[in-house]
Amino acid sequence: MKESDQIQKPREGTLSQLAALLKILAEPNRLLLLERIMAGVQCNCDLGNALSLAPNLVSHHLSVLCDSGLVDARRSEDDGRWIFYSINESKLKALNELLAGFFDVSRIQSGSTCCGKKLTGE
Amino acid sequence: MKESDQIQKPREGTLSQLAALLKILAEPNRLLLLERIMAGVQCNCDLGNALSLAPNLVSHHLSVLCDSGLVDARRSEDDGRWIFYSINESKLKALNELLAGFFDVSRIQSGSTCCGKKLTGE
DNA sequence: ATTATAGTTCAATGGTTGTTGAACTAATTT
DNA sequence: AAATTAGTTCAACAACCATTGAACTATAAT
Numbered sequence: 001m002k003e004s005d006q007i008q009k010p011r012e013g014t015l016s017q018l019a020a021l022l023k024i025l026a027e028p029n030r031l032l033l034l035e036r037i038m039a040g041v042q043c044n045c046d047l048g049n050a051l052s053l054a055p056n057l058v059s060h061h062l063s064v065l066c067d068s069g070l071v072d073a074r075r076s077e078d079d080g081r082w083i084f085y086s087i088n089e090s091k092l093k094a095l096n097e098l099l100a101g102f103f104d105v106s107r108i109q110s111g112s113t114c115c116g117k118k119l120t121g122e
Numbered sequence: 123m124k125e126s127d128q129i130q131k132p133r134e135g136t137l138s139q140l141a142a143l144l145k146i147l148a149e150p151n152r153l154l155l156l157e158r159i160m161a162g163v164q165c166n167c168d169l170g171n172a173l174s175l176a177p178n179l180v181s182h183h184l185s186v187l188c189d190s191g192l193v194d195a196r197r198s199e200d201d202g203r204w205i206f207y208s209i210n211e212s213k214l215k216a217l218n219e220l221l222a223g224f225f226d227v228s229r230i231q232s233g234s235t236c237c238g239k240k241l242t243g244e
Numbered sequence: 245a246t247t248a249t250a251g252t253t254c255a256a257t258g259g260t261t262g263t264t265g266a267a268c269t270a271a272t273t274t
Numbered sequence: 275a276a277a278t279t280a281g282t283t284c285a286a287c288a289a290c291c292a293t294t295g296a297a298c299t300a301t302a303a304t
Contacts, residue, residue, distance in 0.1 A: 015153040026144035027262080031137050031224075041234035044281060057263070059282055080271045081280045082236045092227050099221045102153075105214050112163035114204045149292080166251060179293070181252055202301050203250045246304080253298065261290085268283065274276085 018102060021095070024068050029053060030061045034087075037071060041086045070095065140224060143217070146190050151175060152183045156209070159193060163208045192217065 025031065032051050036042055042050075048058045062085060065071040069091045076082035147153065154173050158164055164172075170180045184207060187193040191213045198204035 015157065016150045019148050019150040019153055022144050022148035026141050026148045028138050028141040029262085031141055035137070038229045038231065040231045043234075043236040045279090046235055054264080055281065056265085056283080060262080063282085075271095076236070079236075079280090082271095083281070084234055084236070087230050089227055089230060092225055092230070096222060096225045096227065099225065100218060103214055103218045103221065105211055105218065107160045108209050108211060108214070109160065109162045112165075112206055113168055114165040114198070114201075114206070151292085167249090176294080177251065178253080178295085182292080185252085201250090204301095205251075248301105248303075250301080251299085254296085255294105257292105257294075259290105259292085262288090264285105264287080266284085269281085271278100271280080273278070 018098065021068065021098075024064055024070075027061065027064075029057070030065060033058070033061055033065060033085075034070070037085050037087055041084045043076075043082045043084055047085070140220065143190065143220075146186055146192075149183065149186075151179070152187060155180070155183055155187060155207075156192070159207050159209055163206045165198075165204045165206055169207070 025034075029051065033047060036047055036050055044055060044058050044062070047053070047062070048055050051058070053061075062071065062073070066073050066085075070088055072086050072088050074084045074086070076084060147156075151173065155169060158169055158172055166177060166180055166184070169175070169184070170177050173180070175183075184193065184195070188195050188207075192210055194208050194210050196206045196208070198206060
């Protein structure tokens with residue numbers, strides 16, 4: 001299932017999308033794969049060797065990353081057995097902005113409430 | 123000086139740390155709690171009411187957030203039953219920079235390799 | 245002291261998901 | 275055609291974790 005529309009600005013009350021996206025990223029092997037692909041387009045076998053990861057695991061995590069839209073896959077025109085993985089730059093940019101927008105220190109407001117009562121000093 | 127020079131290549135340790143941190147954030151209720159606390163310091167009961175969440179669940183998720191350092195807890199001097207939760211601004215800033223540093227489009231490199239062979243055109 | 249309020253801790257449960265190994269498809273080579 | 279290489283899909287397993295409900299601690303009000 002394609003879920004490439006996960007990287008969007010969250011609507012009011014629906015942080016589930018952001019959570020789902022973070023969940024995808026909250027995996028060491030996937031971060032390693034992302035890092036590797038950011039360092040240059042790679043094929044499955046190279047990625048597996050570099051990470052000492054079984055091919056099916058590489059395939060699994062790459063499919064998750066591809067579903068998120070963050071990574072693109074392209075079959076080689078030279079040798080159809082090879083598949084090249086690359087970062088979707090616009091999606092990465094959107095992700096960056098989404099995260100920066102949510103975890104923004106300027107959103108922090110002062111003022112306390114407790115049990116429905118507004119507090120001033122404390 | 124290029125920006126990419128400032129971003130040191132993350133080692134496996136820091137990558138696991140990043141994954142662990144993302145895992146903490148990859149939870150809808152915790153994002154809701156964070157958002158709520160960003161909108162103003164809150165106590166457990168208010169947070170529970172606002173999110174329609176059982177008190178023990180609120181407590182659980184808040185403890186996870188507190189353990190991460192992103193949220194601070196302070197018992198009220200006025201009424202010891204109340205505990206106020208607030209965003210640790212410096213931690214949030216550090217988180218923001220960490221994420222911005224990792225998911226940085228300027229890290230994307232061109233050039234492909236496949237099965238150990240460097241590719242030029244393709 | 246008794247009751248009420250605020251919050252935590254515990255054990256059990258259920259769903260999700262990373263991992264494993266094997267079987268499978270697809271493209272190329274001999 | 276057969277064998278090789280590249281990569282995927284499948285079923286089963288194991289570990290993690292959010293949720294639930296109940297019991298528990300602590301502070302304050304009556």
